[in-house]
Amino acid sequence: MRPRRDIPVTRRPAHGAGLHARIFALLWFSLLFWACGYLALVTISGHTYFRSIAFGLASIFALWLILGALFSDGEPIPAPDWYLWCALAAWAGWSVASLGWSLHPAYTKAELGTEIGWGMATAAIFYVAARSAASFRTLTVAAVACAGFLSALAVTAAITTGTFDPEHALVRSHGGAGAFSTYLVLCMPLLPLLIAPKPVGFGSGPWPLAIGVGVFALLLVGARLTENRMIWVALASGLTQAGRYLPRPRRASASCMRCPCAGSPGRRGGSRRRFIEASRSHLR
Numbered sequence: 001m002r003p004r005r006d007i008p009v010t011r012r013p014a015h016g017a018g019l020h021a022r023i024f025a026l027l028w029f030s031l032l033f034w035a036c037g038y039l040a041l042v043t044i045s046g047h048t049y050f051r052s053i054a055f056g057l058a059s060i061f062a063l064w065l066i067l068g069a070l071f072s073d074g075e076p077i078p079a080p081d082w083y084l085w086c087a088l089a090a091w092a093g094w095s096v097a098s099l100g101w102s103l104h105p106a107y108t109k110a111e112l113g114t115e116i117g118w119g120m121a122t123a124a125i126f127y128v129a130a131r132s133a134a135s136f137r138t139l140t141v142a143a144v145a146c147a148g149f150l151s152a153l154a155v156t157a158a159i160t161t162g163t164f165d166p167e168h169a170l171v172r173s174h175g176g177a178g179a180f181s182t183y184l185v186l187c188m189p190l191l192p193l194l195i196a197p198k199p200v201g202f203g204s205g206p207w208p209l210a211i212g213v214g215v216f217a218l219l220l221v222g223a224r225l226t227e228n229r230m231i232w233v234a235l236a237s238g239l240t241q242a243g244r245y246l247p248r249p250r251r252a253s254a255s256c257m258r259c260p261c262a263g264s265p266g267r268r269g270g271s272r273r274r275f276i277e278a279s280r281s282h283l284r
Contacts, residue, residue, distance in 0.1 A: 024068060024075065028135070031061035035129040036142040043146040043183065046175075059121060062128040077128060088123060092116050133199030140190050140201075147187035148215050150174055151222030158225055166227050181228040184219055189238035191216050 038054035045051065069077045095116055102108040130136045154174065158164040166177040174180035195204045195212050202208040223231050 024065070027061055027065055027068075028075075028131075031058060031065060031125075031129050032135050032138060034058040034061065035125055036138065038125075039139070039142050040146055043143075044149065046172075055122075055125075058125045058129075062125045065128055075131070077131060080127060084127075088120065091119070136200070137194075137202065140193055143187050144190055144194065144215060147184060147222075148218055150180060150183070151218045154180070154222045154225045155218070164225065166225060170226065177226045177228060181223070181226045181231045184223050184226070185231060185234040185238060188216075188219055188223075188235050191219075192239070 034054050034057045038051065038058055041047070041051040041054055065075075066077060069075060095112060099105055099108055099112075126139065130139055154170060157169045161169065170177045170180050191212055193201050195201055195208050197203060223235065
């Protein structure tokens, strides 16, 4: 019996390639898990032991992925853009310039290496971890969830105590009113990203919108409890910059109403439907 030559033969991928892909997927998940854990521990807990463990494991997985992208067939990791390098250089330069007005120059000089080194390593961890849309959304949710949890703790403390003093009530779990205000300023602009169109956010559905509005109200109450007046200026600036990521579905509807295909009723309905579908696919 002669073999059939017209039957296409599909070859399965090699077992080694599939195993290699699963290993790198596990590395990405491990890096994202420990990066979120480190973010939560830094924000909420003051235990440096567990925080150092999370930071060390996240650093190991990030370095493994970087080396795999450079010397193996792992997923490529592009170099940061120039504006990210400029931001890091400006931050490091400002830290070095603080020696000029420090009250304890010897202590500041000794801490510069630790602050800049740990800061650069942390930036590298989260840069490598946020290489996909799903991981970016996960990190955004983790940061906003920590801010909501701290705000809920502040509201509970204000309700249960007769006299609420932010300088004393926000010390143990929040790191002080100043540190809590800074974290709220950093997390508040992330809220529009949660309801931004995919792949940046989860879309403007009813559940993401309701959760975003609820968390926004909770963070506003937490910001009020800090009694920091400058927080409102910083929040307005941050939300103004992040507002451009908000979805704008009404523009598509308005453009549809101005569509020149408003001839007969039958053609007008089909043209509008096709125009709306094209606009929605463009937003995705």
